[in-house]
Structure formats: C-alpha cells, structure tokens
Amino acid sequence: MLWRIFIFTVCSMFLTASADVKPKTKAGIDTLFHLRRMFYVEDLDDDLCVEWDDIYQVASRADINNDGIYEFNEMLADPDMNEASRDDFNVFEVNGDGKVDMDDVHLKFYDILSASGNDVDIKEYLRFMSTREPDRGELMDIKSFVNAEKNFLVSDQNDNGLLSPYEYKAEFRFADADHDGFLNSNETDAFRPTRHVGQFCDDVATTGCSLNDVEALFDGADTDNSGKLSVEEYIIYFGKLMTAT
Known part of the structure; x- marks a missing residue:
C-alpha cells in the first residue's frame, strides 16, 4: 500500500500543471482511432478501464535495459507499440527533460485521471489524450x-x-x-x-x-x-x- 500512497502523493504535486489540461469534446477521427488502439493496448487486464497498474506495467515493459528511463526506440521495440508515433512518445514525455521516467508516467496518468476514482474509461482517455495529439482526419464528436x-x-x-x-x-x-x-x-x-x-x-x-x-x-x-x-x-x-x- 505504501507505494500506492507514494504514487498519488507524487501525482498531487502536479495538480496546478495538470489543471490547465482541458479535455476535448471533438478530435480528428484518425487520431481517435489511433488513441482507441492505444487504450486497448494499455488496458492490460481487459476491464475496459486504464488503471495505474496498467500504466505502470506498460512503462516498465518498455524499459528494455531496466535503467528506469526509456526512449522512443525502446517504445517501438514493444510489439504492441510498434505503430506508435513520436507524438505517442511525447505524451509520456511531459516534464520537458527529453526523457521518459516514472515521474513522467505519474504525470501522464494524473492528466487523464478520473475525478471520481483512479481509473479511466475510453471516453475519458480519448478526451484527455487527444489534447496531446494533433488532429488527423475529419473532426468527430468524441x-x-x-x-x-x-x-x-x-x-x-x-x-x-x-x-x-x-x-x-x-x-x-x-x-x-x-x-x-x-x-x-x-x-x-x-x-x-x-x-x-x-x-x-x-x-x-x-x-x-x-x-x-x-x-x-x-x-x-x-x-x-x-x-x-x-x-x-x-x-x-x-x-x-x-x-x-
């Protein structure tokens, strides 16, 4: 339980930065299909919600050399992520230091964290994640x-x-x-x-x-x-x- 308390303590430190992220109501349809696929990749337990455990496992799996940091080429080496784009990588790289570590992952999860709990359904995921992706294709109501x-x-x-x-x-x-x-x-x-x-x-x-x-x-x-x-x-x-x- 201590590690969970630590995680959400870290997340709360970034409340001000995350509060500026306003979820979209519309996004490019190609972007939505891409993010839909990423949602199901990250939903490791197939419960139609992305939880912290899912995000943590995805990030840990991508860190091939176990140095606590993963790069874009490591992301592409994951069979489930081989269609990922630089934009997808930049979604994780949120604190501007040019690399992805667990602090970045904490921030990313907090950005899409439901106000009512600690998991994110597909609508919440699409609305928040589309703010970090360019609109590709015709706009559609999410x-x-x-x-x-x-x-x-x-x-x-x-x-x-x-x-x-x-x-x-x-x-x-x-x-x-x-x-x-x-x-x-x-x-x-x-x-x-x-x-x-x-x-x-x-x-x-x-x-x-x-x-x-x-x-x-x-x-x-x-x-x-x-x-x-x-x-x-x-x-x-x-x-x-x-x-x-």
Whole structure:
C-alpha cells in the first residue's frame, strides 16, 4: 500500500500543471482511432478501464535495459507499440527533460485521471489524450465516437470485429417489438445502430421505418463493399449520424 500512497502523493504535486489540461469534446477521427488502439493496448487486464497498474506495467515493459528511463526506440521495440508515433512518445514525455521516467508516467496518468476514482474509461482517455495529439482526419464528436463503438461491440454477437447483415438485421428484429416489420417512433430508439441518432427515415411518423430503410444505412456504411461492417466503418458512418443530430 505504501507505494500506492507514494504514487498519488507524487501525482498531487502536479495538480496546478495538470489543471490547465482541458479535455476535448471533438478530435480528428484518425487520431481517435489511433488513441482507441492505444487504450486497448494499455488496458492490460481487459476491464475496459486504464488503471495505474496498467500504466505502470506498460512503462516498465518498455524499459528494455531496466535503467528506469526509456526512449522512443525502446517504445517501438514493444510489439504492441510498434505503430506508435513520436507524438505517442511525447505524451509520456511531459516534464520537458527529453526523457521518459516514472515521474513522467505519474504525470501522464494524473492528466487523464478520473475525478471520481483512479481509473479511466475510453471516453475519458480519448478526451484527455487527444489534447496531446494533433488532429488527423475529419473532426468527430468524441461522445458520438464512443457511443458508436459501444453499439458496435454489443451488436457484434460473435465478437469477430465484423458486423454481418445477419447481426445487423437481428438488431432490427429486436427493436421491432410489435413484429409488424416496421419501426415506429418509439421502436427506433431501441434500434441500436441509430439509438443516438433519432429519426432516420421519412416514414417513421406514418408507416414506420422498414427493413429496407435500415439496410440502406448498412449499405451506406459498407464503404469497401465487403458485405460486412468493420468497427471503423461503423463508427465513421453511425458516429457521424449521431453528431449530425
């Protein structure tokens, strides 16, 4: 327990510096996808939160020569970090001394530390970490990005990272509570791909949205014409719909 007390004592020393960091509400979509990958790399125990233990293990693993300091080339030597950029390294290098040591890691974790606890979920992670990365790609609302990802993960029943037409139609059948083949204004809220979008077809107030209507959304999202939706295709398409409403 003493080392935990020490860690958070060190973190509290940098309260003034960290208070200046204001989390973003929007960021470049390519930046968000990159940071999303980094989040899952750092979430070592797969509990959908990044905790101090996760950060400490990632930093320790990157220190190949065990000198208490790691450099950019050591970061790239980690198989999970081999796509990291200099910007990612600079996220850790926060006290301006040109190297990354545990003090830097303390600061980095404190920057994204939740006000309500000692772990960080993906929305908090993206909002804070995007302040240290340049915006790459079209700007997207971070809340919409996260909501779209959550909807995809639930809809992807076999967890293979691809949404099939069968899985997509299963969401329609689930939302169609009266089984009439249409989604009325109440049922559209239960259709997961458009849960945060609102009304997405012209007939919702009359006959309701048909399966053809929702299939048109699937086809619009399937930019590579593979017949399935990747998480990237899903987030880009449905996340933008959420942002537009």
